[in-house]
Amino acid sequence: xxxxxxxxxxxxxATAEAPPPPRNLITPQGxxxxxxxxxxxxxxxxxxxxxxVSRAAANGDRSENGDYIYxxxxxxxxxxxxxxxxxxxxxxxxxxxxxxxNRRQVFFGATVTYVNIRDEEVTVTIVGQDEADMTAxxxxxxxxxxxxxxxxxxxxxxxxxxxxGADTLEVLEIRYPx
Numbered sequence: 001x002x003x004x005x006x007x008x009x010x011x012x013x014a015t016a017e018a019p020p021p022p023r024n025l026i027t028p029q030g031x032x033x034x035x036x037x038x039x040x041x042x043x044x045x046x047x048x049x050x051x052x053v054s055r056a057a058a059n060g061d062r063s064e065n066g067d068y069i070y071x072x073x074x075x076x077x078x079x080x081x082x083x084x085x086x087x088x089x090x091x092x093x094x095x096x097x098x099x100x101x102n103r104r105q106v107f108f109g110a111t112v113t114y115v116n117i118r119d120e121e122v123t124v125t126i127v128g129q130d131e132a133d134m135t136a137x138x139x140x141x142x143x144x145x146x147x148x149x150x151x152x153x154x155x156x157x158x159x160x161x162x163x164x165g166a167d168t169l170e171v172l173e174i175r176y177p178x
Contacts (some may be wrong), residue, residue, distance in 0.1 A: 154174060
């Protein structure tokens, strides 16, 4: 066993602590959707695929057995998604927008109507990364538009730089769920 002198130990670089996990803000509804997806994958989808793979494996030669090969691939996909959902659920920070006291400014969970530099009126709801769906009008709180709108009030004009270029947004309305 090798001994390290106190002088050498003091000169050794300190071990760096792991950075904290990124924040995973989510609405209560978004959390329930993630939990429902996890439960469906774990209790319905995965057992079905395991059964199919087991039946296919019993048929003999697995190297040319399409059902077995596809089933194993699908099982890996399900397991990968379950691991992802587990990590996201473990670090989820639930923020209920209905409890927001300051409803005069834009915060997480707000539904904001704004007009951009092209005079297009747009309505978005600021939600967590796992809930964002632009086709449904939901944007991530980490998106450039959401970051620009944060803490803005009705009538405020905020600059935003997006991948499409620079823009200016004027806040017309801010709503929170009751």
